[in-house]
Amino acid sequence: MRILAQGEGGIVVELGDTIDDQVNARVHALAAAVRARLGGLGLEVVPSYRSLLVLHDPVETPRAGLVRRLRALAGNLGDTPATVPGRVVRLPVCYGGPLGPDLDEVATLTGMTAGAVVALHAAPIYRVHLLGFTPGFPYLGGLDPALNVPRLEVPRSRIPAGSVAIGGGQTGVYPVESPGGWRLVGRTPLRLFDPRRSRPFLLAAGDGLRFVAIDREAFEAAARRVEAGDGTLELEP
Secondary structure (H helix, E strand, O other), X not given: OEEEEOOOOEEEEEOXXXXXXXXXXXXXXXXXXXXXXXXXXXXXXXXOOOEEEXXXXXXXXXXXXXXXXXXXXXXXXXXXXXXXXXOEEEEEEEEOHHHOOOHHHHHHHHOOOHHHHHHHHOOOOEEEEEEOOOOOOEEEEOOOHHHOEOOOOOXXXXXXXXXXXXXXXXXEEOOOOEXXXXXXXXXXXXXXXXXXXXXXXXXXXXXXXXXXXXOHHHHHHHHHHHHOOOOOOEEOO
């Protein structure tokens, strides 16, 4: 464990140095402990893959005392298991073709067929480690190492919302149109971010996510339902 200063009003507690489900579970356990035990101090906690950022008012809450309390909370976590997420969202994805223009290249880079890439990518229940980069972008843990491929040498300036991508040892979904350098293997018709909803973000840190392969016809039908306001989630039993 390392505790670092982040400007005048931030403290970073590092609990590991790898992208790992168990490390991330400890980060979220520490976030919950800070909220429960130190909630009266007006702190804001921001979990990431392997660390927790704690924002505080340095006048109201002096750093030295807060660091001691954070160190004690982190030291009492013990072995936090990477438990099965309480909610697992099934995300439909149309792989390949114009919606996943890099699928064939990913297949070439990994020495697999495109179908094998899809099957391997859709097999796990991924853990949503954190949201970031753009509103609602889920950074996921659990990508099979066989699908680790380099990012694009020249990032795209515009990636369509809903694009499912692989970059290095990570996979994720672009919630809004944005630039990006990950390789696009498919697209979901669901909206991961919609400010008009009472809950704007489709996913939350700690959720599980399973990709479900669908064909283009099913994609278009689902896209029409979403456009009409029916964004009903399907959850894993």
